[in-house]
Amino acid sequence: MPPMEQQKLSGRPLVGQAISRLEGYEKVTGAARYSGEFNVKDLLYGYVINSTITKGKIISIDTSKAEAIPGVITVFHHGNRPSLAWFSMQYADMDAPPGTPFRPLQNGEVKYNGQPIALLVADSFETARYAATLVKVVYTTEEFQTDLIGNMAKARAPKGGLATFLKPPPPKPFGDFEKAFEAAPFKATGKFIHGTEHHNPMELFTTTTVYNGKGKLTIYDKTQGTVNCQLYVANVFGLHFKDVRVISPYVGGAFGSGLRPQHQLFFSVMAALELKRNVRVTLDRHQMFTFGHRPPTVQFTRFGATVDGKVTALNHEAIAETSRFEDYTEVVVNWAHMLYPAQNTLFKYNLVPLDVFSPLDMRAPGGSTGLHAIESTMDELAYQLKIDPLELRLINYAERDESTDRPYSSKELRKCYLQGAEQFGWNKRSPEPRSMRNGHKLVGYGMATGIWEAMQLPARAAASITTEGKLKVNSAVTDIGTGTLTVMSQIAADEMGLPLEDVSFTYGDSKMAFAPIQGGSFTISSVGSAVKAACNALKKKILKKAKTMDNSPFKSHKIDEVVFADRKMISIANPSVFISYSDIIAANDHKVIKSVNFAMPKALKLKKYSRAAHSASFVEVEVDEELGTINVTRAVTAVAAGKIINPKTAKSQILGGMVWSISKALREETISDHRFGKYMNMNIAEYHIPVHADIHDLDVIFVEEQDDIVNELGTKGVGEIGLAAMPSAIANAIYHATGKRINQFPIHFDQLL
Amino acid sequence: MHTYESGLKEEMQHQSELSMTINGVPKSRTVKPWVSLLDYLREYLDLTGTKKGCDHGQCGACTVICDGKRILSCLTLAVMKEGSEITTIEGIAKDGELHPLQQAFIDHDAFQCGYCTPGQICSAIGMIAEGKAKTRSEVKELMSGNLCRCGANTNIIDAIMDVQKGAGNE
Ligand code: FES
Ligand code: FES
Numbered sequence: 001m002p003p004m005e006q007q008k009l010s011g012r013p014l015v016g017q018a019i020s021r022l023e024g025y026e027k028v029t030g031a032a033r034y035s036g037e038f039n040v041k042d043l044l045y046g047y048v049i050n051s052t053i054t055k056g057k058i059i060s061i062d063t064s065k066a067e068a069i070p071g072v073i074t075v076f077h078h079g080n081r082p083s084l085a086w087f088s089m090q091y092a093d094m095d096a097p098p099g100t101p102f103r104p105l106q107n108g109e110v111k112y113n114g115q116p117i118a119l120l121v122a123d124s125f126e127t128a129r130y131a132a133t134l135v136k137v138v139y140t141t142e143e144f145q146t147d148l149i150g151n152m153a154k155a156r157a158p159k160g161g162l163a164t165f166l167k168p169p170p171p172k173p174f175g176d177f178e179k180a181f182e183a184a185p186f187k188a189t190g191k192f193i194h195g196t197e198h199h200n201p202m203e204l205f206t207t208t209t210v211y212n213g214k215g216k217l218t219i220y221d222k223t224q225g226t227v228n229c230q231l232y233v234a235n236v237f238g239l240h241f242k243d244v245r246v247i248s249p250y251v252g253g254a255f256g257s258g259l260r261p262q263h264q265l266f267f268s269v270m271a272a273l274e275l276k277r278n279v280r281v282t283l284d285r286h287q288m289f290t291f292g293h294r295p296p297t298v299q300f301t302r303f304g305a306t307v308d309g310k311v312t313a314l315n316h317e318a319i320a321e322t323s324r325f326e327d328y329t330e331v332v333v334n335w336a337h338m339l340y341p342a343q344n345t346l347f348k349y350n351l352v353p354l355d356v357f358s359p360l361d362m363r364a365p366g367g368s369t370g371l372h373a374i375e376s377t378m379d380e381l382a383y384q385l386k387i388d389p390l391e392l393r394l395i396n397y398a399e400r401d402e403s404t405d406r407p408y409s410s411k412e413l414r415k416c417y418l419q420g421a422e423q424f425g426w427n428k429r430s431p432e433p434r435s436m437r438n439g440h441k442l443v444g445y446g447m448a449t450g451i452w453e454a455m456q457l458p459a460r461a462a463a464s465i466t467t468e469g470k471l472k473v474n475s476a477v478t479d480i481g482t483g484t485l486t487v488m489s490q491i492a493a494d495e496m497g498l499p500l501e502d503v504s505f506t507y508g509d510s511k512m513a514f515a516p517i518q519g520g521s522f523t524i525s526s527v528g529s530a531v532k533a534a535c536n537a538l539k540k541k542i543l544k545k546a547k548t549m550d551n552s553p554f555k556s557h558k559i560d561e562v563v564f565a566d567r568k569m570i571s572i573a574n575p576s577v578f579i580s581y582s583d584i585i586a587a588n589d590h591k592v593i594k595s596v597n598f599a600m601p602k603a604l605k606l607k608k609y610s611r612a613a614h615s616a617s618f619v620e621v622e623v624d625e626e627l628g629t630i631n632v633t634r635a636v637t638a639v640a641a642g643k644i645i646n647p648k649t650a651k652s653q654i655l656g657g658m659v660w661s662i663s664k665a666l667r668e669e670t671i672s673d674h675r676f677g678k679y680m681n682m683n684i685a686e687y688h689i690p691v692h693a694d695i696h697d698l699d700v701i702f703v704e705e706q707d708d709i710v711n712e713l714g715t716k717g718v719g720e721i722g723l724a725a726m727p728s729a730i731a732n733a734i735y736h737a738t739g740k741r742i743n744q745f746p747i748h749f750d751q752l753l
Numbered sequence: 754m755h756t757y758e759s760g761l762k763e764e765m766q767h768q769s770e771l772s773m774t775i776n777g778v779p780k781s782r783t784v785k786p787w788v789s790l791l792d793y794l795r796e797y798l799d800l801t802g803t804k805k806g807c808d809h810g811q812c813g814a815c816t817v818i819c820d821g822k823r824i825l826s827c828l829t830l831a832v833m834k835e836g837s838e839i840t841t842i843e844g845i846a847k848d849g850e851l852h853p854l855q856q857a858f859i860d861h862d863a864f865q866c867g868y869c870t871p872g873q874i875c876s877a878i879g880m881i882a883e884g885k886a887k888t889r890s891e892v893k894e895l896m897s898g899n900l901c902r903c904g905a906n907t908n909i910i911d912a913i914m915d916v917q918k919g920a921g922n923e
Contacts, residue, residue, distance in 0.1 A: 024859035027867030028851065028874060030802015030842035037801035070765065125796060126787050127765070202806045202814060202868040202902045252804070252868030253902050285807040481866030481903050652862045652905060659904030684900065685811040691897035693890075695906040 018648035036206030054677030098161030099326030175344030184304025203252020224258035225517035292360020330366030337403035375448035375728035401610035410707035420638030424618035444737025450615035450724025454716035461530035469582030477515035483649030495535035497565035521717025529599035628749030634697035657722020776844025793831035813899030823879025842871035865903035
């Protein structure tokens with residue numbers, strides 16, 4: 001192991017300490033290898049060919065020119081592909097929405113622009129890329145529709161299905177919304193328009209498939225779920241589950257794009273099996289726009305309140321895009337009633353199927369969309385009522401979740417409001433729009449609330465004490481940059497009373513203990529709980545073993561009568577009685593002691609509670625009065641997300657969410673030309689995300705929040721909550737600065753002129 | 754007839770002997786002229802620390818230091834750099850000892866997924882050598898060719914400012 005930075009390894013407990021990432025050395029020296037960086041012998045390179053039409057049929061594919069190029073091995077397309085699983089459910093993955101999953105090369109039908117229609121394989125990347133341009137495809141075209149705004153009249157209810165259990169439909173209506181809204185003395189309404197967004201992780205999607213012979217494959221894949229991809233490959237290609245091993249040691253960002261197996265995996269595996277060779281397929285940046293995306297969504301809100309600011313009526317409706325083949329849904333309209341206890345509600349969520357690829361969860365899916373509408377409508381209400389926006393939130397503070405009539409397992413949102421406001425200096429805000437300035441810049445303050453459900457999925461972990469008396473823990477889970485390795489090591493070290501250097505956590509391999517896909521902010525709660533469970537089982541085994549030793553002083557000890565600390569098991573009643581892990585292993589004939597365990601959410605207990613992380617964001621913007629240019633000069637996000645295992649990596653998650661908020665509100669958007677049914681800015685020069693010069697003062701507060709219900713660890717996850725509140729807070733700050741309420745994201749300077 | 758395509762076909766057979774010094778080690782091998790410096794490093798020399806984020810000069814992930822200057826290796830053909838001295842991320846630490854900037858990146862948690870990191874570090878070393886950026890806002894401006902999708906921006910700039918300050922005091 002190369003020299004790691006000196007960390008205070010002895011401090012106890014490790015959980016709660018700001019420990020630097022354990023894989024830091026590998027990442028700053030270039031030693032970390034991502035899925036496209038395993039340069040195995042005799043590697044072939046595949047290059048995907050995409051359809052240039054939006055809808056229709058392929059009449060012919062002429063590959064002769066391409067195949068005449070030296071170094072070209074073959075071109076796979078629907079006409080010559082090997083026979084594949086025919087049943088569409090075999091293409092379904094753990095994250096597949098209701099419908100029929102897209103099957104690459106199924107037939108000559110083109111369902112969307114940029115659809116992968118062929119794979120050219122050559123002996124070098126350069127040859128593959130060049131020869132792919134020589135493949136001539138002739139199509140017949142059909143009429144298509146890709147425009148959500150122009151097709152809103154076709155909106156219909158989404159189909160139900162298994163995969164929707166994490167995404168509940170809108171809550172049932174309460175009271176009589178129309179009547180209450182009509183009667184409300186104060187009203188605010190809005191129409192909110194969000195465009196398409198693409199995840200664009202920095203790393204391109206790549207799969208390197210190593211052909212081991214006899215239908216056995218080792219696959220280095222960029223994914224958020226090694227087991228999910230293993231399942232997919234085995235099902236689609238009819239392989240034994242055990243013969244498919246999917247490894248993702250490092251993942252160069254994903255943000256949801258790796259939740260489903262992407263088509264480079266399919267192509268790399270297909271070519272490897274057919275050619276019996278090692279094959280790498282890498283998508284280029286343009287092709288990163290040819291699979292899942294955040295769907296464009298149009299929302300309508302109508303909120304009514306009494307003269308003293310009590311919200312009495314809440315209506316939130318959304319219409320979102322999906323593909324023709326799957327009903328992708330998000331939780332967009334379920335949040336308002338979780339935050340504000342109105343007596344009369346009406347929520348609707350509908351879909352418009354269009355000729356596009358299926359949308360896909362992208363960081364804070366649904367939440368970042370819906371909360372913009374909710375929190376900007378609340379802001380509008382505050383101005384109408386002439387009540388401070390923060391005060392309005394406090395007047396309507398939900399002590400319990402009225403939408404399901406359940407208490408929260410914990411909720412420290414009030415602390416977020418108060419500590420965030422204090423840190424930001426919210427009291428310096430002058431209430432009138434356009435009343436604050438800095439030279440020729442208009443200054444605006446805005447705030448908003450965030451919420452994200454705290455979920456837990458079943459997961460396994462394996463733990464063992466090695467012959468050296470050290471701890472090894474493993475799980476198939478990935479680390480997409482969230483800090484999984486570090487936090488799991490912290491949890492395990494504390495459980496077993498070991499210093500961090502005695503713990504090794506291995507991950508990112510489908511051969512390891514089962515883990516669900518990594519997303520939805522549920523990894524720490526799911527896998528972390530499994531790690532804890534495995535360590536607990538290991539402790540019992542250690543005690544059991546100790547009891548069998550000759551003259552064992554532990555014979556009468558129960559598990560709660562010993563502690564595990566300083567590499568030992570110690571009797572609580574008599575601390576001079578102890579046994580070290582190495583002595584236990586010696587007594588076990590120098591064999592490792594091992595335990596593999598499942599952690600399941602305690603469904604019956606959890607059913608009685610709503611569980612959510614909360615946040616409050618406060619934002620200052622400066623808007624150039626003449627040019628309309630917008631700058632987020634500072635922002636504070638205060639977060640209540642239960643126990644924070646590692647404040648350093650958790651803070652980075654929130655900072656990342658805040659940068660994404662600036663991006664969402666002011667920068668990023670995939671622009672379509674609906675005459676061609678095609679995205680027009682499929683590169684990261686024209687798909688804008690913030691650069692260093694756009695990012696200024698960002699501050700994060702974690703408020704204390706104890707939760708003994710949500711899971712064993714008391715954690716709620718921090719991956720999404722940083723993006724929940726701030727986009728709306730930016731829009732609200734722009735209103736405060738300029739007096740203009742812009743409800744379309746991203747907000748551009750020309751909308752302010 | 755000599756067409757564009759037949760010309761290209763001929764060109765594709767062309768190989769040149771290429772020699773450069775990479776991370777202090779002389780390296781020579783034959784390479785086709787259409788191979789970018791980035792692919793040469795990653796696919797031919799197995800130096801995969803240098804990253805490909807776009808292949809179009811839009812992201813900065815492929816930044817390396819060539820004869821003391823930061824360049825985008827995806828916009829550079831390998832054969833253009835005959836005889837050059839190249840430093841990649843693999844050559845920044847000396848004898849297992851991290852460069853202060855690498856250490857500062859770890860201390861400030863200046864990365865999440867780590868994919869933009871080699872480019873950020875090489876770019877920052879090149880930028881500090883240029884000697885133009887003094888203030889935080891100048892550093893932000895001159896580092897803006899290096900994108901970070903994880904949003905580690907504030908931590909990246911903190912790390913650079915830490916080292917920059919140290920360098921200024923020398
Ligand atoms: S890969 Fe060279 S700038 Fe993006
Ligand atoms: S750390 Fe992931 S892109 Fe910068």
